[in-house]
Every structure is written in structure tokens, then in C-alpha cells.
Amino acid sequence: MQVAKKYFTEGLIQLTILLSLIGVRVDIDSYLSGYYSPLIEINLGPSSAYTQTPFHNLRDTLGGYTVHPKCPELDYFFASRRLLEEVRTLGSPRFPTQLNAWLVHQVSPVDKSDGGQPSTSSSEDTEPDPESYQASDDRNQELQRSSPPEPCVSRVITEEDEEDDDVVKEEEESAPVTQLALSSTLEQECVLDGIAALSESPRGPPPTTDFDQHWSSFLSMPVANLDDLDSLVTERLSDLDIDSSSDINLDAALLDAMVTSGGAYDGRQHRPLFRQESTGSTRSDASAGMALGLAALPFASVCSLSGGTSLQSAPGDCLDEAVFDQINQLGLEGLENMDSPLMDSLGSINPDILEDLDSDSGLSLESSSGGPVSPGSSEMSSSSSSCEDECGATGYSSEVDSLPFKGVLDRATMWPRVDLSERVWHDHSYSSSAFLNLPPVTLPHKGIKEEPSSEDEGPTFGQRELSRDELRARAMCIPFSVLQIVNMPVEEFLEIVDGHGFSPEQVTLLRDIRRRGKNKLAAQNCRKRKLDAITGLQEEVDRLHAQRDRLLREKQITAKTMGAVGQQIQQLTRDVLARLRDDSGRPLNPDRFTLQCGANGRVVVQPVRRPAVSTSSSNKTDKRKKGKKQ
DNA sequence: CAAGAATGTCATTGC
DNA sequence: GTGCAATGACATTCT
Structure with missing residues (x-):
């Protein structure tokens, strides 16, 4: 062993x-x-x-x-x-x-x-x-x-x-973004530097083979189509032997991918996925699916574990x-011990007490827990001594003590499942850790309960109060705790309600207790979900704000890059045209001619096509005239 | 004592 | 039809 x-x-x-x-x-x-x-x-x-x-x-x-x-x-x-x-x-x-x-x-x-x-x-x-x-x-x-x-x-x-944990998460999360943003920025500035270096070379000495090589690369770009410039810049820069270890678009795309997919490195992105698991809600989250890939990894590890x-x-x-199975059978034995004297005692209940119980005392139920619901501790109370403890030392209200319940206390001690000693305080907190603060099983001191060790330990057991439903259950001599009533499966509950000779009032109370108990938990879950949703949305808003700021910065840098490259292309075009001669031997006017690079790499000098705004309008008028004529 | 937070309860809806 | 989870609305209690 x-x-x-x-x-x-x-x-x-x-x-x-x-x-x-x-x-x-x-x-x-x-x-x-x-x-x-x-x-x-x-x-x-x-x-x-x-x-x-x-x-x-x-x-x-x-x-x-x-x-x-x-x-x-x-x-x-x-x-x-x-x-x-x-x-x-x-x-x-x-x-x-x-x-x-x-x-x-x-x-x-x-x-x-x-x-x-x-x-x-x-x-x-x-x-x-x-x-x-x-x-x-x-x-x-x-x-x-x-x-x-x-x-x-x-x-x-x-x-x-x-x-x-959040700090670590933030660091892990922000590091790649910052690095990428930084690299993106630096590399784009590097591109600008390269362009600046290029711009100096044509202005310098007469063209060399190096210049021609660079120029041939630049000429392959359609000048008029600057929109595609950013995608071509880095590609051509590599041909120009400019150090561009990684290009702009790659970084931008990578950034976007990381931002949009989010869950690749953002731990928070796992949450929607998990929330769906835990709450069963149908909340749709676009990032959940993208996070699924990585979320599956630890999940798989857990499963394998x-x-x-x-x-x-x-x-x-x-x-x-x-x-x-034996335990379950034992659990139902308490009902077998219910005999007619107990049921007869129901008739002696003072109706005033029941009426008082209907007033809202606001006492929390068993799950309230600074005071742990400590059902375990209630279970701990031995069946042979539970009654004296509950009715005496544990400090129930005088109202309860005045109940004719004591007449059946001796009977009640025969019910192993009678559990009327849940800790009920006004803490209203539901910390699960409260359940853990339970004394060990083997405590040798018996008489310590008469002497609470100190007042700063919180409410003592003598000060605890019962919930309304608990009081009602006691008043109606229902041999089940609220916890049991709420938590037992419906089949068993129906069996108890139908087959154990409860009066209609008791049955109604049992059903009400069960309904209220379940609804109370549902309300707690509902509120928790609501807070979680609010928190998640706030985090998403913050994340999107950061993403927007970063994209705006990238946009500015990109625009700056494109402007510089465009100017450089214009300068180079002017230089080339200045070196070419027309039929009469005069330099080509850069305002009237431009350079076009064909798909096969051939560079062609073409006359500048003026914007045909008037032409198009005249075409329209012509069409209208034609239409009228027809 | 008032205000707001926390919690319980009821009614309703949808599964 | 029933049970139950979810949730809005209101009441009550606590801080």
C-alpha cells in the first residue's frame, strides 16, 4: 500500500x-x-x-x-x-x-x-x-x-x-509587432536611402555602365503606373544591388497577417474559442477560427496528456x-427512514412562521460563500450529532429555533442526507477558493467549536444565517438540503417528489427551491458572461486602436517612399531624354515625350498622351448626337 | 441617508 | 409537455 x-x-x-x-x-x-x-x-x-x-x-x-x-x-x-x-x-x-x-x-x-x-x-x-x-x-x-x-x-x-501573466503576454505580443513595425520602417527608410543614393548618381558624372545597369532596371517600371510601384520597388531594388534583405510588402503583409489572424501570437485570441467551449454560447468570432490552429496545439497536448x-x-x-453505486443506495436510505410521525409533525407547523419566511430576507443561499457553501463540511457533520449542532451551537435564528421542528429532531438525526448546515453568509462572493479552506478531516480537538479562535477569521459558524429557502425547507421538514434539491438529477428529483409522500405544499416548495437555486446559478453565470463580454470587447477596441495607429504610420512611410521613387523616375527619364536626339538632332523635350517599358523589356520613347478629358466629353456628345439622330 | 454595486428572484424565451 | 439554460427586469441587501 x-x-x-x-x-x-x-x-x-x-x-x-x-x-x-x-x-x-x-x-x-x-x-x-x-x-x-x-x-x-x-x-x-x-x-x-x-x-x-x-x-x-x-x-x-x-x-x-x-x-x-x-x-x-x-x-x-x-x-x-x-x-x-x-x-x-x-x-x-x-x-x-x-x-x-x-x-x-x-x-x-x-x-x-x-x-x-x-x-x-x-x-x-x-x-x-x-x-x-x-x-x-x-x-x-x-x-x-x-x-x-x-x-x-x-x-x-x-x-x-x-x-x-498579462504582462508577459503583452511582452510576447508586442514584441513581434514592434519588431516588425520597426523593421518595416527601417527597411523602408533604407529603401529611401538607396533611392537617394541613386538620385545622386545620375546627377554626377556622365553615364557609366553601372548607371546603365541601374537605369535599365528602372526603365522596366511603367512610369505612369505608380500605384504598383510599391510592389515593384523592392523587386527592382534587388536588381540594383541595393541592400534590401526583406521587402516592404512582405513585412506589411506579414504584419497584416499577424494582426488579422491575431491568434497566432495573441493569447487572448484563444478566448473566444474557449468561451464557446465553456459556455456553449454561439458567439461568433471571426478570429476564433483563425486561432483554432494554434489553439488546437495545447488542446491536443492536454488530450494526449x-x-x-x-x-x-x-x-x-x-x-x-x-x-x-453503494453510495448512491445509501443516499436514498434517508428517505426510507421518513415515517409517519414526521409527516404528522408537518401539521404542527406554525403558519405564521411560514408567512414570515415569505418575506425577502435577502439572505444568500448556500452558494454564497465567503462562506463557502461548504457542503463538504456540512457533509462532515456526522449524522449522529448533526441535530444538536445545527439547532444549538451553530446559532440558528431564534425563529428557526422556535419552530416545532425540534419535535422531530430525533427523527431527523436518522436521516443521513439531511443537510441543514450550509454556511450562509452575506459575503455574496463566489470564490471557489472558499471551498478549499476546509479543515482537514482528522482533527483531534472536539471541543474547539465552542471557542471560535479569533474574531478576525470572519463570520463564525454561530453567526451564520440561513437562506430563505433553507428556512422554508426546515419549516416544512423537508429532509434535503437546498444543495441537494438543486443539484440532484431531475430523474431523482421527480422520484423524490412523486414517490415519498410529500404534501403538495412540500412538493411546491421543493420545486421552487430547485428552480430558484438553478436560476441563481444561471444568473451568476449570465452576469459573469456579460462582464467577460464587456472586457473582451474593450480589449478588442484597444487592439484595433493600436492597429489603426500602426497602419497609419505605415501608410505615411509608404507614401513618402512612393513620392521619392516617383521623383527619381522622373529625374532619370529627363536624363535619358536629354541624351536622345530627334530626327533634327535636337534633344527630346521631356514634357512631350516619355519612356515606356514593354513586357519584353524593350524601352520605347513615346509622345506624352495628354489627358483626353475633352475628347471623351466630345465623344459623349457625339454619341448623344448620334443617338438623337437615330 | 443616498448611490451604486452585488445578488436574488421572477418572467419570458428558446432549445 | 417538461426541464432547463439564458437573460432582462425588478427587488433587496450591502458597501
């Missing part, structure tokens, strides 16, 4: 490092701690979304106990297996994201001395869960017996600040499936 544990631990570390390298957040601790998070922020990127974890999939926890306390190695195995599944569900990595890698290591025997203490290195931000101390002595003993020599889970947080490592987990599929 020790070998197996070492194998899985090292495998997890390697996998974590690999995933960290490609920017995937790995939170092993949340898995190893045996909790489940009903609200998982599956991606930390801009389009990350909250998802619900169906409680029937919560496999290795039940009622606060690890499923296989006598085989803790399976925890590691399940953690790695679920981690791989999460990687698969990610689909593709998100690069502009915060990177939190939670590494697991086995504590050396030296650390064993404090093995009994809460050994999370991040204990400063984890407040002790009083309910975790509620575990009975038997349970502690069992855990201690079953646990390997104190495999402590410590967190090694590798945080890569998003700003730093997960695919390769998943082979290791394959042999355990049958095992954990069997265990999970």
Missing part, C-alpha cells in the same frame, strides 16, 4: 506540474479533503462558469465520512481519476488565468510529530470547522486506525498573478463504480 500511495502521490505531483505548465488550475486538495463542491468554477479564465455538481456523483464522501476510510489510498486514486476527468472536461487550457497548483506531498517522519494537528500549510486562511471537531471518538479512532502514517496534505500554492495518464486509472473503474 505504501508503494501504491507513493505511486499515486508522485503521479499526482507530476500531473500537477504538467497541468500547471499549460495553465490549468489543479486543485487536488479539494479532492483529497473528501469534500465536494457543489459550485465549481470550472475555469478561471474570463469565461469561467459555475457549474453544479450533481450530488449523486459525489462519490467519495457521504455524511461526513470518507467512503473508504479504511483504504485511504483510494482517495488518492479517486483524486487523480477525477482530476483527469476534470482536465478532460476543460477541453482546452486557458492561458490568461490564475494558476493555483495544489501539490500533495507525503510528510516526512519529522513532520509526523504534529501529524495530529491541522497540518495544512494554509491554515492561516482556513478557519477550523467546528463540525469537523464533532466527529465522535469512534470516528477519530477509526480514522486514525485506518489512516496511513499521517499522510498530511499540504498546499503548495503556486500563484501566478494574472497581472504578471489526459489520454495517456488515464490509462493508469482504467483498472479502477469497476472498483469505484461499485463503491459509488
Whole structure:
């Protein structure tokens, strides 16, 4: 077993490092701690979304106990297996994201001395869960017996600040653009220099063979067609032995390609692609497809990674499936324990209380979390002691305490699935990290819950409040938590609603709780998407502004280049014509003649064709006259 | 106490 | 027809 544990631990570390390298957040601790998070922020990127974890999939926890306390190695195995599944569900990595890698290591025997203490290195931000101390002595003993020599889970947080990430991204992104823009500019200036050098040579001494060579190259350009000059300049300059290692258009085209395709080097361009994956939205983004090529690369690497490592987990599929089926069966046993006295107690509910519950208290539901929704911690509360804790020490409102609920508390303790202890605070933040600040399972101190360690740890468990739906559920004696009601699959929900003798009021409440809970998550996702869209659009605006400025600068440089080349051509043309003689032996007038280069390379002196504006107008008038005549 | 942000809830729509 | 995600609109609470 020790070998197996070492194998899985090292495998997890390697996998974590690999995933960290490609920017995937790995939170092993949340898995190893045996909790489940009903609200998982599956991606930390801009389009990350909250998802619900169906409680029937919560496999290795039940009622606060690890499923296989006598085989803790399976925890590691399940953690790695679920981690791989999460990687698969990610689909593709998100690069502009915060990177939190939670590494697991086995504590050396030296650390064993404090093995009994809460050994999370991040204990400063984890407040002790009083309910975790509620575990009975038997349970502690069992855990201690079953646990390997104190495999402590410590967190090694590798945080890569998003700003730093952005800075790096900006550098990577801006560097090629700047370089190219610079090279483009410099090379065009180089062209200008070459032209200037050329312009000096004809004015100098009488024509030489070198001059003729250059001139023949220039003559191949149609003078009248300066629009195509920019495409011909560099080509001809190479013939003129001018140093033009790379031409203007190539750079410009390359720049344009990089700008328009964007995703080739811009990490942000991956986002639309990923957003489509994560949210399923049909948002169309022109750059997404172009970014797909490179986006597929890390994606493929992830796939290959997960695919390769998943082979290791394959042999355990049958095992954990069997265990999970057993868990699912256990989960429904709570309903079997509902008996008629409980149902009879429903009649004793004070209607005033229910009426009060209808007023909007604004209390957040279980997913609100500075106060983590810590369903895991609620699951942690042992079924044998949950009632006293929930109704007494955890500080429920007097309103709830006054409920006739206490009459059925003893009955309630028989329900493993009754979960009424979700942490509900007014934080309204949904940081997934809140779920991680959970105390380790094996905490030896039992009585610590009466003494909150310090006030600066935030709201204590005695100060927590219940959401309206939670209060309603308690008032109606519904043996399910809001989390369970919301997260259970519809088939199971319908089965519970239809087949467990709930009153119509209870059924209505169950449906309302489920609807509200799902809609609340949907609203959170919707708002997050909206903010992401706004952020993405703002970034695109900034990018387009930068692109426009750069293109304007290039345009100015290009115009300057074309003007210089055109002047040079005119000068050369005048020089050539000055050397030619007409039939009478006089120099050709440059204003009346021009040089044309044919396709075969022959240079022909042609009379200048004056703009035939009047001619064309006269043609039109002639046609009109002809038309009238006809 | 007012303003704005954050969040919850309802109604509606489309899949 | 039902379930559900998405979203606008409004209410409530918090800062």
C-alpha cells in the first residue's frame, strides 16, 4: 500500500506540474479533503462558469465520512481519476488565468510529530470547522486506525498573478509587432536611402555602365503606373544591388497577417474559442477560427496528456463504480427512514412562521460563500450529532429555533442526507477558493467549536444565517438540503417528489427551491458572461486602436517612399531624354515625350498622351448626337 | 441617508 | 409537455 500511495502521490505531483505548465488550475486538495463542491468554477479564465455538481456523483464522501476510510489510498486514486476527468472536461487550457497548483506531498517522519494537528500549510486562511471537531471518538479512532502514517496534505500554492501573466503576454505580443513595425520602417527608410543614393548618381558624372545597369532596371517600371510601384520597388531594388534583405510588402503583409489572424501570437485570441467551449454560447468570432490552429496545439497536448495518464486509472473503474453505486443506495436510505410521525409533525407547523419566511430576507443561499457553501463540511457533520449542532451551537435564528421542528429532531438525526448546515453568509462572493479552506478531516480537538479562535477569521459558524429557502425547507421538514434539491438529477428529483409522500405544499416548495437555486446559478453565470463580454470587447477596441495607429504610420512611410521613387523616375527619364536626339538632332523635350517599358523589356520613347478629358466629353456628345439622330 | 454595486428572484424565451 | 439554460427586469441587501 505504501508503494501504491507513493505511486499515486508522485503521479499526482507530476500531473500537477504538467497541468500547471499549460495553465490549468489543479486543485487536488479539494479532492483529497473528501469534500465536494457543489459550485465549481470550472475555469478561471474570463469565461469561467459555475457549474453544479450533481450530488449523486459525489462519490467519495457521504455524511461526513470518507467512503473508504479504511483504504485511504483510494482517495488518492479517486483524486487523480477525477482530476483527469476534470482536465478532460476543460477541453482546452486557458492561458490568461490564475494558476493555483495544489501539490500533495507525503510528510516526512519529522513532520509526523504534529501529524495530529491541522497540518495544512494554509491554515492561516482556513478557519477550523467546528463540525469537523464533532466527529465522535469512534470516528477519530477509526480514522486514525485506518489512516496511513499521517499522510498530511499540504498546499503548495503556486500563484501566478494574472497581472504578471498579462504582462508577459503583452511582452510576447508586442514584441513581434514592434519588431516588425520597426523593421518595416527601417527597411523602408533604407529603401529611401538607396533611392537617394541613386538620385545622386545620375546627377554626377556622365553615364557609366553601372548607371546603365541601374537605369535599365528602372526603365522596366511603367512610369505612369505608380500605384504598383510599391510592389515593384523592392523587386527592382534587388536588381540594383541595393541592400534590401526583406521587402516592404512582405513585412506589411506579414504584419497584416499577424494582426488579422491575431491568434497566432495573441493569447487572448484563444478566448473566444474557449468561451464557446465553456459556455456553449454561439458567439461568433471571426478570429476564433483563425486561432483554432494554434489553439488546437495545447488542446491536443492536454488530450494526449489526459489520454495517456488515464490509462493508469482504467483498472479502477469497476472498483469505484461499485463503491459509488453503494453510495448512491445509501443516499436514498434517508428517505426510507421518513415515517409517519414526521409527516404528522408537518401539521404542527406554525403558519405564521411560514408567512414570515415569505418575506425577502435577502439572505444568500448556500452558494454564497465567503462562506463557502461548504457542503463538504456540512457533509462532515456526522449524522449522529448533526441535530444538536445545527439547532444549538451553530446559532440558528431564534425563529428557526422556535419552530416545532425540534419535535422531530430525533427523527431527523436518522436521516443521513439531511443537510441543514450550509454556511450562509452575506459575503455574496463566489470564490471557489472558499471551498478549499476546509479543515482537514482528522482533527483531534472536539471541543474547539465552542471557542471560535479569533474574531478576525470572519463570520463564525454561530453567526451564520440561513437562506430563505433553507428556512422554508426546515419549516416544512423537508429532509434535503437546498444543495441537494438543486443539484440532484431531475430523474431523482421527480422520484423524490412523486414517490415519498410529500404534501403538495412540500412538493411546491421543493420545486421552487430547485428552480430558484438553478436560476441563481444561471444568473451568476449570465452576469459573469456579460462582464467577460464587456472586457473582451474593450480589449478588442484597444487592439484595433493600436492597429489603426500602426497602419497609419505605415501608410505615411509608404507614401513618402512612393513620392521619392516617383521623383527619381522622373529625374532619370529627363536624363535619358536629354541624351536622345530627334530626327533634327535636337534633344527630346521631356514634357512631350516619355519612356515606356514593354513586357519584353524593350524601352520605347513615346509622345506624352495628354489627358483626353475633352475628347471623351466630345465623344459623349457625339454619341448623344448620334443617338438623337437615330 | 443616498448611490451604486452585488445578488436574488421572477418572467419570458428558446432549445 | 417538461426541464432547463439564458437573460432582462425588478427587488433587496450591502458597501
